[in-house]
Amino acid sequence: MQPVNRGLSPWKLAEAGWDGKRSKNREISGKLKSENMKILKTAIVLSGLLLMIGCAEPARFQLNVVAHREAEQDQPFARQKVEDVANVLTALFGTPDDPAFPNAKSLHWYLEYDEEYSVDLETLVRFENLQRAAGPVGTDEKGRSRGLYREHCAHCHGVTGGGAGPTAASLSPYPRDFRNGVFKFKSTTGKSRPSDEDLMRILNEGVHGTAMPSFKVAISESEKRALVDYIKYLSIRGEVELALWDFTANLDKEERLPLVFAKGYEQLNDDQKDEILGWFESDGVRIESIFKSWIKAHKKPLIKKPTSPPARFAADHADHYQMVDRGRELFHGKKLGACTQCHGDTGYGDGELGNFDIWNKWAKGKTAEKVAAYTSQGVLPPRNIRPRNFRNGVFRGGRSPTQLFYRIKNGIQGSEMPGAATLTDEEVWCLVAYVRSIKTESITGGQQSKPVINKPIH
Amino acid sequence: MNRFWSILFFLVPILGVGVCLMSAFGIYPFEETWLPVDISESGKDIDRAFVVVMWIIGVVFVGTGYFLAMALWKDSYSAGKKAQYSHGNTRLEIAWSVIPGFVLIGIFVYQSIYWEQQKISRPMVQQVDGSEGLQEPLVRVVAHKFGWQFWYAGMDGKVGTFDDFMIENELFLPMDESIVLQLESIDVLHSFYLRNLRIKQDLVPGKRQFAWFRIQSEKVKPNQVYDILCAELCGWGHSRMNGRLYPVTREAFDLFLLEKHREQNSFGLPVENEGGNTGDGEAE
């Protein structure tokens, strides 16, 4: 990685001997301008530096506090073991300024090496995308923006992607923690990872009702692709970290994580290789599966496309209310195990409020002191899950019928929302129609079948 | 040394007006620093008013600056000299109160005409029953933290109804016709700011505002897009609240409405054909 210009801050440029390289745009028409200002700039800013002393430290990834402490189970790990985890992660994934992504070769100690897998890994997270999204904000030698993640995402999601950036605490809901590979609003089924299109869709549309804005027009297509790759990178990195904590928890007291990643597989002798392979045999599957499942979501995501809705699904169709009525029956009925249990009888989302989603699940059953021990280390205070309130008509995953279909059919991974696998597509469409109509429904018992047309939407 | 200070103070209006002129005529290094490209019909009135006022204040700027610097130049200290003993001059006081007064009132009256067109009189249209009525909004703009929702009318042709559909941050508008936008905010104060249309209107939660303008197609470059900015502090994402304006022809706009309606309200997926009543334009 060759950062020509790591951010535009002059003190960094000055450290690097003032290479004076600006963005391409400015070099063309602003060359003289920069030249003119250069003398002024160096003189004044450098003397300003004398007044403002402060040494810039590079950004660094934080360890996953929750995973660390959950793995410890009240028996603190030796510092060595914690450092091992950090070292392995750095060896595999680099630092925020200098990211790396494992190639097939570096992973082949437990995978049969094959050409396809190697190509898959390269296309899963493209290295040039990674470089473009990582690092401090600035422009590269071609005049393109660099440091996209830190310009657009890190304030909320944090440099590590742990959803605990500097702004996160004041947001509700909290920003997504990417580190367990769980994404709520995706089209893929079950526990499979989201497809690139799913991530792209969130970037484009934002998540309504949350602080996640739409980046559709704010950044260009190639930048969004770079960010999608970087999010996958952070997510994979986080999942590997979880796996490493699990390994660490299963180790004996004296035993340490084998630093294969850090040392490099080639440098080990055969005995060591055998030992490590043997060591990983029991648990190693997990790391392999992380990469494999992401490759799968990237190459051929498992999406069960819905069948087309019946014509009466259109809101202006005369028989639309039939679908709504059927949806209401399902919503209140026993067949699904009661939607109303969480979303409430009136759809206000005021049913069961005591649950946690998987990002806050660690807090379940913990005393206030124990929770405080986590939060004092930078973990955001846990919050209960809020079932969606259908009365305000805001759907986080998007209000389009297709998206609502996926929410109902596949469930929402990470939350308590189960998938309705037993329903036929037709029934799911009925539910979609009903859910979209709830905000216009009378609260006193849901007698009103037809949505009120011409009513202002809020 | 006195001469030095005198020149220094005279440099203020010279450089000041110089910068304004360089900016206006795009002279190096102030290329592209004048008013943003104007694509609206009424923008030229605002621009003209701005230029007129800038010329007036520019003349005053140089004039006062000249007298200030001249006073320093010629009346600098010398021992033994005695300053003129005067407590003022009533006639002068009256003159320099009354003349600027007329100029200022003139500016006020001049700008009030266009202000009225810009913000007070919403365009009228002929209604179905033949009477004149206020023009209905074409798009409902809902600002939120941090983005713009543009709600377009569904098949009923009215915004604010159940079959509206929404696009985030992208505003498509037909050119060469009078457009009224309905502006709302759902959380905090925002300000709907179209630089190229000279439109700025704060959005107050709980209130409805309107903005009206006409995009002139001859001023729009083909396929050009324009910024939509937020001009009222709304939180940490204030500077990120940007949308894009796409001026399109009326035909393209109608097509776009139809497409979007199909996609979002007749639901994105191919619909089984059953009597053809599937949102193909049969407006109710």
Add this chain to the structure above:
Amino acid sequence: MSDTGEHPRQSFISRYIFSRDHKVIGTQFLYSTLIWFLVGGGLAIALRIQLAWPWSDMPYFGNELFATEGGQITPEFYNMLFTMHASVMIFFVIIPILAGAFGNLLIPLMIGADDMAFPTLNMLSYWVMWPAFICLGLSFGTPTFGATFGWTANPPMTEGPALTFWLLALIFVGIGSMMGSVNYLTTIIQMRAPGMTMFRLPMTIWGMFVTAILQAFALPVLTAALCMQLADNCWGTGFFRPESATSTGGGEPLMWQHLFWFYSHPAVYIMILPAMGMVSDIISCFARKPLFGYKPMIYSISGIAGLGFIVWGHHMFVSGMNPMLGTTFALSTILIALPSAVKVFNWIGTLWRGNIRLTTPMLFAISFVSMFIIGGLSGIPIASPLIDIPLHDTYFIVAHIHYVLFAGTVMAVFAGIYYWYPKLFGRMMNETLGKLHFLFTFVFLNGTFFLMHVLGWMGVPRRYASFQALKQQIEEGNQQLELTASDGVSKIFVMAKDYEAIMWINEFITICAVGMGIVQVFFVLNFFGSLFFGKKAGRNPWEANTLEWTTPSPPGHGNFDFQPIVSRGPYEYSHPDTEKDFVMQTDPPLDESGQVADNDSGEAADV
């Protein structure tokens, strides 16, 4: 301090800390505000760095607070920077340094009183600033590192603990200002020396007098509004909050804006009228010429004060207020330019055919006039609601307010410090350092603020942490960028050159701002160095006329070592019948020739 011996010796604490002596209180105000001036300046430089080199590693702030983020600040932190910059500069620097420091120091001295009318109230008016200092200091410790909602604190985006502290701080400042203004009014009306009629008062005192009236009448409104918002924030009342997800509502956000600007527009005059008064005195003194049009000057500041109460709506032309009201406010606003213009013409008239001594205070005072011309003139376009539409909430406004308040008031404050320093501390400040300080401040301040006008008419909105919203179009180098819009039609982004201009202008501004910060070293060195090494000043080092120059430097307790009896106005410079070119207000009337230099009528010979 030369104790006149009338008072028993006091302990250190009652003499220098909880003193009731107006000079000590004034000095306390001066030091406190100068320290806050440094804080506010530091915040300004930090935010300038973010604007010129967005999201780069921020010196000090970034490295201390956002170390794991690589020293890059957050947009919220940027909001904090400009909010706290404005709050500190307005409420902790400019208002207290004018009313608190200069008001306290100068009013009794210039009207010939031995102290304020209510010395204890005076002491309280300073010490009630301390809860305000503490509250604002505490707000830096909140999760957002301070208030982040802009100094106008427009609900409903205001919330959180930082808001509580911010509101409390302002309420305390308001209480302090209130005490001060009551005191000033009483003192000026009741305690003038014999012969000191209202129309013999120096302009400084007139400025303070009118300011005190403005404060006394406008502040209660702000205090009430602040309490209402405090209730909104702490107890969930809904004065200013409409119905929303987090509030039951019923409130009206525009109401806050009306109440806030009902104070905060007069506050702009509170922040400039005393400065105008001081500048009038300094210019007349160093031009060795009577103030041109003394009475028109008084009428114009009264006019500014009167009109100042009915122009607040010009901050709200596009706020959603009824546009008809905009027309009304436009008329009153455009008329308020008139008295301001009269003042400028009178200052130039004073300089014309004078015998101008270009000392450091005079340079600062003249630069005030020169800069106020810009600040005043740039107010005319934005006073017109039509032109305000594109300019509102852009950098044009930022340029305008800084030309009035920084290039105007702060330059006048520097002039005042250089001018009255010998009286306060008994020593002269160094002229060379002073002139260097002036020269560089003057150059850098124009470099900093003038180009903001350009950004303004380019339509660059203020309070943007970065200009990425305008940057998109030049992405991908100079090439046109293909991007698929949602209608499936391929759209082409044409490169916008203005983003490039925005960036180089911002860099230029930041460099000048950093430079301006650095050259204040001259001032600090001069201020503290002269305390020990300055040339000893006599009673009247500038050969000025007004009463404070008849006292010893520094004045002792009780100020005057004789009973001043005033026999003429304050501006009798270069009187044709006298040998010297100044006649002090206390000098006996010129009896021998039968001429009494009485300028009460304010109108005399031709120019």
